[in-house]
Amino acid sequence: MSAIQYQKDADNIVILTLDSPNQSANTMNADFREALEVTTTKILAEKEQIAGIIFTSAKKTFFAGGDLDELIQATPEHATEFFNMIESMKVQFRQIETLGVPVVACLNGTALGGGWELALGCHHRIALQDAKAKFGLPEVTLGLLPGGGGIVRMVRLLGLQTAFPFLMEGKQFGVEQAVQLGLIHDTASSNEELLDKAKAWVKSNPKSQQPFDVKGYKIPGGDPKTPAVAQVLAIAPAMLRSKTKGCYPAPEAIMAAAVEGAQVDVDTALRIESRYFTELATGQVSKNMIGTFWHGLNAIKAGESRPKNIEKWQATKVGILGAGMMGAGIAYSTAIKGVPVVLKDVSIEAAEKGKAYSQKLLEKRVSRGRMTAEKKDQILALIQPTADAKDLQGCDLIIEAVFENQALKAKVTEEAEQYLVDGGVMASNTSTLPITGLAQASKNAKNFIGLHFFSPVDKMQLVEIIKGNETSDETLARAYDFVQQIAKTPIIVNDSRGFFTSRVFGTFVQEGMRLLAEGVHPAKIEMAALKAGMPVGPLAIQDEVSLSLSEHVTNETRKALQAEGKDLPKSPVEDVIAEMIHKHKRKGKAAGAGFYEYPSDGKKYLWEGLSHWQKDHDISEQDMIDRFLFIQAIETLRCYEENVLTSVVDANVGSIFGIGFAAWTGGAIQFLNQYGLDKALQRANELENRFGARFKAPELLKKHAQSGEPIR
Structure with a gap:
């Protein structure tokens, strides 16, 4: 089956349905490149009988981007071959873009990286009204740059200064912001409406081209020779170097490709972009970053280190001992994911203070429009501050987060453990004390484990799970599941003084x-x-x-x-x-x-x-x-x-x-x-x-x- 399904309707509108075989998401892999070449050849042969072109997707999202498994294999010896491959694909996109007929992207969900670049190559973009949909060019986070025309088109549509954060920081945006930026032209409430609107736009715009292909088009804000832009560009490289310290070649290459490309015609700009992309893709830094930030994180997400053949588990009520900065942060991170929390300290005042930490963070979200006041109240209602250990009754996980003192940790463990449900997990947030030693205070060492959070907990994604000498595989699996339940990244280490981190x-x-x-x-x-x-x-x-x-x-x-x-x-x-x-x-x-x-x-x-x-x-x-x-x-x-x-x-x-x-x-x-x-x-x-x-x-x-x- 082809990765691009070609269908022409009664109005001579060609609908190109993206559907990569054997994958849950569309990517720019070998199947796609082969299908694109066949499709472009067919379109050029039939161009006199084509009224318009619409890109749609058969997947849950529109398009995921480049094939990172392929990209990580590119080495300096492959540079010429790689450059030619990228250029060939971009030429085909450009042939469709400059055909003279209207080209529309029906974005039924997220379009990142190469997927967003494909959408940018269309004259009109309509998105499904989906709060979860994300658009953007995150390549820089993997040591790469948008190599499918993303730099060239974003700069021409938004201007250099507006485009820079999306290119050099990989900032993503939703449907609403995309509409405000003028990058999404219309929205629809269903896939049917999406296609209907696309067809209607094609019929209303029989002759169409990109705005930047119209003679006399000027880049918003001006090109690099414009005095205001030139003034910014004079200091921009130094400011960028102060951030990267010369360790990250991708942001610098993006800035260079954007500025150089803004001074030449589109096709030359695309070629400049391909050269910088080839340099990064065949370089070592992108391989380092793809290996860890993509393959490594995906392996952890898939539970590669988690004990096998143990049923998935979810915490239903979590107790936290100690409402200081760490305990308060763990309470926030747990409650915001919908899990009830009992936050215990020696006094109700101390526990209330710990809850107030969550209130402050949530109010900041509300003030920035990232959460409703109603949602904030629902989350706060999940945190029960207390000075009474009996309120821990029914917890299936209790996390101790008191000062780094073995005697104190033993005392609070003995006090709280009796209120755990049968088979419940007792965990310590210690950063240095061996778990096997702390487990001596527990009546059930096989259910005792280390959960080392990092400060500030609301921002730090990692949780180091420490397995004591007697910790069972079931307890380890449950700890792993809880860390993922609250959207953190777990790593597993065996017990020792100071552990790993x-x-x-x-x-x-x-x-x-x-x-x-x-x-x-x-x-x-x-x-x-x-x-x-x-x-x-x-x-x-x-x-x-x-x-x-x-x-x-x-x-x-x-x-x-x-x-x-x-x-x-x-x-x-x-x-x-x-x-x-x-x-x-x-x-x-x-x-x-x-x-x-x-x-x-x-x-x-x-x-x-x-x-x-x-x-x-x-x-x-x-x-x-x-x-x-x-x-x-x-x-x-x-x-x-x-x-x-x-x-x-x-x-x-x-x-x-x-x-x-x-x-x-x-x-x-x-x-x-x-x-x-x-x-x-x-x-x-x-x-x-x-x-x-x-x-x-x-x-x-x-x-x-x-x-x-x-x-x-």
Whole structure:
């Protein structure tokens, strides 16, 4: 069966129904390209007998976009072949677009990427009135650019400045906004009305062309030579570089293709776009990002790490112990998905304060038109603040989110667990304490598990699920299902001190403070981290976490290890933290002073007193960048080698979404793969020789460097 069904009605209107075989959604795969060539040839042969062309879809959505399985295979050796393939497809689209007859897109649902580009190639776009439908060009989020004419047409229809956020940030929009932008010309309430309106428009516009193909057409707002636009473009590249730090080639390529394309005719602009697209598609960064943000996330969504053959489960009533920032955030994230929540704290006032956090977030949504006041009230009604443990009766999941103290966690677990339904799950939101040890306070260790949320919970998508030594597969499956039920991304790790994310996150922050102790200027440290691709510098993050908490965790860890007959060697980082806290009274952001100053009426800035640590050093910026990336990648690989992590997908996704590892790399283990494993081993050895044993290459890296096989 062809991916494009060709049908001509009694009025000589050709209806092209998109229906990719063996797929639930239409994509620009080999089947589509073959069908497009056949269809275009037929249209050109019959053009004298064609009154108009209408694109429709047989799928639930209009068109999903490019075939990422194909795109990830493109390498620099394929560049010429790839470029010619893209150009051939665009020529065919352009032949239909410039035929002279009206061309209409009937958008029966979402059209993203290549699907939206196909729609933009039509003269008239009608969309089904569907609140869930999304349109746009999200390619930049995968290290790519819209290569099917999306840049050229969006710029010509909207103007450079209006188009930039949709192109360079991948912003998506619904039907209502698309109508306001003039990108959707009409709407319909049913598929039948959609087709009827399309046919009516064809009949009313027997001669049609794109507005930008009309002689004398001017790009809205002006082309790059227009003074107002030229003024913006003079600083735009520098502003963009300040955001990307040179780590992400896609936004820069998009800006270049848009600006260059706006100065030439449409066909030349399309060719410019294809060249930039080919460069990105055959480059490494897009492969890193597609591998993790598409294939990796889809594998997690499909439950690849979830125990098999266990029935799907949904929580019906969730108890949360502790209404502080974490507990309040978990309550919000649970209630907004329609699950009743009992939010318990030591006093009703504290519990009410925790509920007020949800009220504040929901009111912000209402004020921005993203939620009705009625819906806000319904969600708030699902959160029951209380100081009485008996209100937990009937919960099938209770999550403890109190302070990181084993005795306190044991106390609240013993108090709350009795109110769980039979077979209910007891979970701890600890970020460092081993789950097997915490489970000792439980009467049923097989039903005890770790659910490590990240702050702020309403924004952070990752949840690290920690399996204790006695945690059952059924409990693990239920925890996985709950995380997905509240629309978060689960990764599974085995029990150990610090688990995966806290353990690796700690190496990044500590490396920043080591550099400070070595005499590097703090601004250089922060900038090197940003240039590595980290979203925030290590000193700023340490302030957010609080120096006091880090000191407490280190002391507790040392005590626990000493009880096991082990020791935690002292590092220069401890001296830095101790001096900051006890000598300078600087405990972090919450205390109003840390590595940064926090003026009430302005932006934070680095504390001048940090000059105390400055001295001569011979560390280059690249050394610092590599130290930040390699220390995290090596520690992640150790976690995998030690079976703390059981999946490379979980390692890559978890490192980006949990600790902010440089997204351009595709994740901590993919960083090593894409660096070249033999080169990564060599660099790790160099770092170990110069900076210490913490950079010692794990055996797994040596093994894969020798075999040449990627770590998968």
